[in-house]
Amino acid sequence: MAAITVDMPRPSLTGFTLPLNALAGALLGYVVGTANHSPLTGVLAGAVFAALLAFVVVSFRQRRLGRLAGALITGAVGALIAGISGALAGAILGLVLSWFAYWLSSGDYRASVPIYATPREVLWHNSFRLICGLIFFFLIAPVVVVIPLSFNAENFFTFTPKMLALDPEGYSLKHYQDFFTNPDWTRPLKNSFTIAPLATILSVSLGTLAAIGLSQSHVPGRRAIMAILISPMIVPLIISATGMFFFYAKLGNWMEAHLGLSKDFLGYVKVVLAHAVLGIPFVIITVTATLVGFDRSLTRAAANMGAGPVRTFFKVQMPLILPGVISGALFAFITSFDEVVVVLFVGSASQKTLPWQMFTGLREQISPTILAVATVLVAFSIALLTTVELLRRRSERLRGMSPS
Amino acid sequence: MTDTVDTGPMRAADGTPLKVSLARALRRQKIRALALVAPLLIFVLVTFIAPIADMLFRSVENQIVHDTLPNTVRALADWDPSSAETPGEPVYAGLAIDLQTAAEMKAHTRLGSRLNYEDPGISSLFRQSGRNVDDFGKAAMKELVAADPAWKDGATWGNLLGTDKWVEAQTAWGADKTGLQPAFKARSGVAGTLPRTLGAYALFAADARESGRKSALESKPWPALATALEQDLRAAAPESLSALEGIDTALLARTRDAVDAAAPVDYRADFLAMDKDWASPDVWRTIRVFSPQYTAGYFLNSIDLEKTYEGITKRPPEERIYVTLFVRTLWMSMLITFCCLLLGYPVAWLLANLRASTANVLMILVLLPFWTSLLVRTSAWKVLLQQQGVINDLLVWLGLVDDGHRLAMINNQFGTIIAMTHILLPFMILPLYSVMKTIPPSFLRAARSLGATPWTAFWRVYFPQSVPGIGAGSILCFILAIGYYITPELVGGTQGVFISNRIAFHISSSLNWGLAAALGTILLAAVLLLYYVYDKIVGIDNVKLG
Structure with a gap:
């Protein structure tokens, strides 16, 4: 197998790689220097160190070995300055700097631009990627930062010196313990896991039927029906909550008087109804999207072979649209599980859900247990996201599309 | 085979004309589709549309004055509100009955709070008068019982x-x-x-x-x-x-x-003895202005106007807050949408132009915040932005900020804007991405080969094709932003809150539900208008998730 490669001249070491690496080192040195009240020393030391490091590292033939050496050298320097945490920070910085040195010296930095690109274009291309990287950082950093903070041994919302020094005493699981034992948190957790599944079942069963109805070729007033069914997603939650606050109180009183149900039970009924209707647009959207790719001749074939509509639905149509139904269910579940405004207005104290408790926690007595809860919820959403992603790929495979 | 000349209409197998048969099949299909949709449609109508309609009704409904003070309202119709004189004896006589029945049913305090929204101070007048007003009735009852003891008995009245x-x-x-x-x-x-x-x-x-x-x-x-x-x-x-x-x-x-x-009771004098505010024409004007069963008063209040006996006037300057709040909600939502666009466009471009496998990995970084609980993200921003928070600590450590002058980044507009930009960013990236995915990269190369500079190629060729995505993403972000409640409430302080926070305040604290409903109705109208535009640009059928 012969690959056609175009040989670009390797960039000059002294005229390109070393100065740029020195610049990067100077920047990092400035940051460390200002923190230690001597920016100028930091800049100079950083520049010299980075240039030397680059020189050493690129002389290795094998990249891995070179990077390892870079990490080890800087880690050792870091350990001399600030102990364990210094070694860790140093190793990371060393990895970054040696990666940067390789990236520059091997010409990788222009690997993804056309060969005819001018240096300015190459610079722009790489700065653009840096900007995008920063935006991704902006997106993900707030979600990630709560995770280490949730293991804080103190009741603070920031990194304590002990945590920064990687001292095991700075970390503890006490906030998690609080979350799983304190009734202030366990009761809302139980409520959330009662209300969300019920609301999901209600919205998925009604929503799937309606989506199948809507996907038929002749539906009178299709647009108007669609607009009504999607509206819970479009109308701001605060308005839905205001309307429900007035109406559900009356509805609850009426049911209490005429059906003789207990107030507590009715509270759950009201919240479940409200959450179910909020989840419906998501079910409708995902299921109709799956039905668009559904091959109608399959149902006709089933009918041709003598299957009744119910049998056709469960044996032919349902298995094929199941991925869409499940991801719709997950959307409905997360909508209910995450929802605060409506439950705040419609529910009473005995229906307090997890987000409600977090909301009051953030507004009034701010307790670090919230961060432990947040971490658990992040793990939970990663699990949900993975499931949805896998389902989406499966559905595309079933429908004969390539996963994209 | 023989040729038959069929002059009649085409027929189906069972002999009915084909046209009739087809129409019947179509009708059956329509009915079946509707039958499938009907349960959900009824469910949404009852649990969602009816509450919204109830809210709209509440924003104009004002039956409490008419229902609680029927005799007073009837007598008050003859009074000229522009006169400085208090109304005549019949009005006070009516009030004596109405206030007693209201006090029996504990409705007078509710009426007092209702009128208090329009004329502060009325609430205590009603509350205090309600306490003593049955003196009239006791005296009258004594008189009746003196004439015949049967009046003491409930059955006589029945x-x-x-x-x-x-x-x-x-x-x-x-x-x-x-x-x-x-x-x-x-x-x-x-x-x-x-x-x-x-x-x-x-x-x-x-x-x-x-x-x-x-x-x-x-x-x-x-x-x-x-x-x-x-x-x-x-x-x-x-x-x-x-x-x-x-x-x-x-x-x-x-x-x-x-x-x-017996000598007739002087109701007016007795009421004035009870509380001298009953002699104030302002109280009577308020009652008269708000006696109709439906009122535009709440709507006027939500745009800083008020209804008086002289017509519609502006509220006193220190009470004008809603127009400012609406304007702030609008411009902050626009700013947030713009920030989302500014940050979302490059990311969407990158995702649309990378190899599929790399793009999928990076897409997770967009989808993870999207799937993470809103409260988790808001609490993360609270942790990051507060005065003793992570960002301030970092800045102090770097020596960029003095420890005594930590930046105030939370409980103000900055906090709301940055946190909401983060929360709404995925809603901008996803529609942009799905539009950019359909623009062939060869267009840009063609433009370059025809001599365009990179900027011209982008601006004249690529950008115009991505405009539908910009429209979809911006409207989606804007609709979501103007109705936001949780995040501004937690990180917005007093200067960074939206109209929705005011609605929540009226629902749960001030209990002025009519005003909350009117504010909500105005917000709803704005959102529905945008929804209509969104439908025209993107089409509600084309909304995609995940």
């Missing part, structure tokens, strides 16, 4: 005002007390001669029915009934009283003579 059938049913209910009491039915002819008494008695019977313990016939009559009857007897002509059928006319005549012999 026989006088209710139909014989109702009295019978009521007595039967009193025997076993199961189920609801029969609804009150007025005796014919009474409404013309004893209107005030009948009105008060209808409330009395309804109250007894609601509490459900004692029959209206056995309950102790309200003193208000005595006041009402006394006024009716003074006003009624003697012959109309004797013309009433089926009742004890002798009793009425006897009582009437006794009432006539």
Whole structure:
């Protein structure tokens, strides 16, 4: 197998790689220097160190070995300055700097631009990627930062010196313990896991039927029906909550008087109804999207072979649209599980859900247990996201599309 | 095979004309589709559309004044609100009855709070007067009982005002007390001669029915009934009283003579003695202006206007907050949408132009915040931005900020904007990405090969094709932003809150539900307008998730 490669001249070491690496080192040195009240020393030391490091590292033939050496050298320097945490920070910085040195010296930095690109274009291309990287950082950093903070041994919302020094005493699981034992948190957790599944079942069963109805070729007033069914997603939650606050109180009183149900039970009924209707647009959207790719001749074939509509639905149509139904269910579940405004207005104290408790926690007595809860919820959403992603790929495979 | 010449319409296998047969099949298909949609449609109509309609109704509904003060409102119609004089005796006489019945049903405080939204201070006037107002009734009752002790008995009143059938049913209910009491039915002819008494008695019977313990016939009559009857007897002509059928006319005549012999009560003087605010024309103007059953008052209040007897005027400058709040909600939402676009466009471009495998990995970084609980993200920003928070600590450590002058990044507009930009960014990236995915990269290369600079190629070729994505993402972000409540509430302080926070305040703290409904209706109108535009640009069928 012969690959056609175009040989670009390797960039000059002294005229390109070393100065740029020195610049990067100077920047990092400035940051460390200002923190230690001597920016100028930091800049100079950083520049010299980075240039030397680059020189050493690129002389290795094998990249891995070179990077390892870079990490080890800087880690050792870091350990001399600030102990364990210094070694860790140093190793990371060393990895970054040696990666940067390789990236520059091997010409990788222009690997993804056309060969005819001018240096300015190459610079722009790489700065653009840096900007995008920063935006991704902006997106993900707030979600990630709560995770280490949730293991804080103190009741603070920031990194304590002990945590920064990687001292095991700075970390503890006490906030998690609080979350799983304190009734202030366990009761809302139980409520959330009662209300969300019920609301999901209600919205998925009604929503799937309606989506199948809507996907038929002749539906009178299709647009108007669609607009009504999607509206819970479009109308701001605060308005839905205001309307429900007035109406559900009356509805609850009426049911209490005429059906003789207990107030507590009715509270759950009201919240479940409200959450179910909020989840419906998501079910409708995902299921109709799956039905668009559904091959109608399959149902006709089933009918041709003598299957009744119910049998056709469960044996032919349902298995094929199941991925869409499940991801719709997950959307409905997360909508209910995450929802605060409506439950705040419609529910009473005995229906307090997890987000409600977090909301009051953030507004009034701010307790670090919230961060432990947040971490658990992040793990939970990663699990949900993975499931949805896998389902989406499966559905595309079933429908004969390539996963994209 | 033989050729047949068929002159009639084409026919289906069973012999019906094809046209009819097809139409029938189509109709059956339509019905089946509707039958599948119907359960959900009914569910959404009941649990969602009806509450919204209820809110719209509440924003104009104002029956409380009319229902609680019927006699007063009727008498007040003759009063000229622009005069500096207080209204005449009939108004105070009506008030004496209305306020007593309201106090019996504990409705006077609710009425007081309602009118307090329009004229602060009225609430305490109603509350205090409600406490002493039954002095009128007690005095009147004493007078009636002096004329005939039968007035002490609830049954006397029931026989006088209710139909014989109702009295019978009521007595039967009193025997076993199961189920609801029969609804009150007025005796014919009474409404013309004893209107005030009948009105008060209808409330009395309804109250007894609601509490459900004692029959209206056995309950102790309200003193208000005595006041009402006394006024009716003074006003009624003697012959109309004797013309009433089926009742004890002798009793009425006897009582009437006794009432006539006594000196008439000076209601006005007594009310003024109770509280001198009853002499203030402003109080009466407020009652009069808000006596109709439907009012635009809440809507006027939500745009900093108010309704007075002289027409619509601006509220005093220190009370004008809603227009400012609406304007702030709009411009902050626009700013947030713009920030989302600024950050979302490059990311969407990158995702659309990378190899599929790399793009999928990076897409997770967009989808993870999207799937993470809103409160987790808001609490993360609270942790990051507060004065003793991570960002401030970092800046202090770097020496960029002095420890004594930590930046205030939370509880202000900055906090709201940055946190909401982060929260809404995925809603911008996803529609942009799905549009950019459809733009072939060869267009840019073609433009370059024809001599365009990279900027021209982007601006003249790529950007115009991505405009639908920009429109979709921006409208989506904007719709979501203007209705946001949780994040501004937690990180917005006083300067960074939106109109939705004010709505929540009126629902849960000030209890001015009409104003909350009116503010909500205005916000809803704005959102529906945007929804319409969104539908025109993108189409609601084309909304995609995940």
